[in-house]
Amino acid sequence: MSKPSILAMPKVHPLYLQALNAHFEVHTCDPESEPQWQALAPHIVGLAGGGESVIPGALLAQMPALKVVSIFGVGYDGVDVATALARGVPVTHTPGVLTDDVADLALGLVLSVARQIPLADQHVRQGLWPQGALPLGRKVSGARMGIVGLGRIGQAIARRALAFGMSVAYTARSEKKDAGFAFYPSAAALAAQVDFLVVITPGGAGTRHLINAEVLQALGPQGYLVNVARGSVVDEAALVQALADGTIAGAALDVYADEPHVPAALWAMKQVVLTPHMASATHQTRQAMADLALANMRAGTAGQPLLTPVPECAGMA
Ligand code: NAP
Numbered sequence: 001m002s003k004p005s006i007l008a009m010p011k012v013h014p015l016y017l018q019a020l021n022a023h024f025e026v027h028t029c030d031p032e033s034e035p036q037w038q039a040l041a042p043h044i045v046g047l048a049g050g051g052e053s054v055i056p057g058a059l060l061a062q063m064p065a066l067k068v069v070s071i072f073g074v075g076y077d078g079v080d081v082a083t084a085l086a087r088g089v090p091v092t093h094t095p096g097v098l099t100d101d102v103a104d105l106a107l108g109l110v111l112s113v114a115r116q117i118p119l120a121d122q123h124v125r126q127g128l129w130p131q132g133a134l135p136l137g138r139k140v141s142g143a144r145m146g147i148v149g150l151g152r153i154g155q156a157i158a159r160r161a162l163a164f165g166m167s168v169a170y171t172a173r174s175e176k177k178d179a180g181f182a183f184y185p186s187a188a189a190l191a192a193q194v195d196f197l198v199v200i201t202p203g204g205a206g207t208r209h210l211i212n213a214e215v216l217q218a219l220g221p222q223g224y225l226v227n228v229a230r231g232s233v234v235d236e237a238a239l240v241q242a243l244a245d246g247t248i249a250g251a252a253l254d255v256y257a258d259e260p261h262v263p264a265a266l267w268a269m270k271q272v273v274l275t276p277h278m279a280s281a282t283h284q285t286r287q288a289m290a291d292l293a294l295a296n297m298r299a300g301t302a303g304q305p306l307l308t309p310v311p312e313c314a315g316m317a
């Protein structure tokens, strides 16, 4: 019996593609193979994407037999979920399995920017140590952390911060009374009270430029911004300006407005640490994400209950 046909968005992770290939006829949605998959569009039952994939309603409309969109990633801000819902097509994602890795990297970025670890590594490799020491860093233990978004990953970041003897405060859409941390109703109010502001909300219209010039001003010249959420959450032009003129002390970023392009102005800044959207990039977690995304794809295309639908589609599972 022939395998069901599915379409994979460009740059879907190889581990996910490998898993899909065992069960499906996988077509790739790139410009070169467009005529090929478009001829098959009426038969495509599943759409595979990653956390950064842009899946507009117009694409969904080309696949009348589509039964599920399965995203390899917890973020799905690029998916037109409203159109998928209207077409009766559920969207799934991979929450939970990557929480620890993303929280680990967030703390790694806090330490990297405060203790200048990448800069120190360069100092040694470039033979500069004999000429003198680096400027002193900023102590992390005991400092004040503010978390923008106290969801699965935000809470995991908070647990790690507590282990460093940091105090934790947060903002979110709603107060979490049993979390035991101070709640601030806005990012600006939170920023004014902390040394490290860590951003871990979803992307999309609801959080666009949540971190703007006003928030950076509130964070102040001793404050550091860490973004492991989505590039869209931070006004990148305002951030570059704030770093250039000393409005804030430094920043550590895993995500950017126009990936994989990073503003050239940031490259030369010693008070900035840059990583290439890699917070979930470990063998163990990427395999767990591939396994869960495949399980959702198999369930959705077989008309079985979904494992992890996005909240908007929970009622459809
Ligand atoms: P989650 O459990 O849904 O948590 C999201 C949190 O963001 C919630 O606390 C929510 O508040 C808060 N939030 C949403 N909109 C907000 C707003 N407008 N203002 C303030 N807070 C807001 O999601 P998660 O599993 O922790 O993942 C969070 C995000 O991390 C993902 O959506 C993704 O974009 C990003 N991520 C990045 C990477 C990476 O590689 N860098 C990897 C994984 C995830 P309420 O609780 O009040 O609703």
Ligand code: 8YV
Pocket (backbone or CB within 6 Å): 013, 049, 050, 051, 052, 072, 073, 074, 075, 076, 098, 277, 278, 279, 280
């Ligand atoms: C991945 C992510 O890099 O889960 C997310 O939302 O951004 C990351 O885990 C991404 O999904 C891989 O496509």
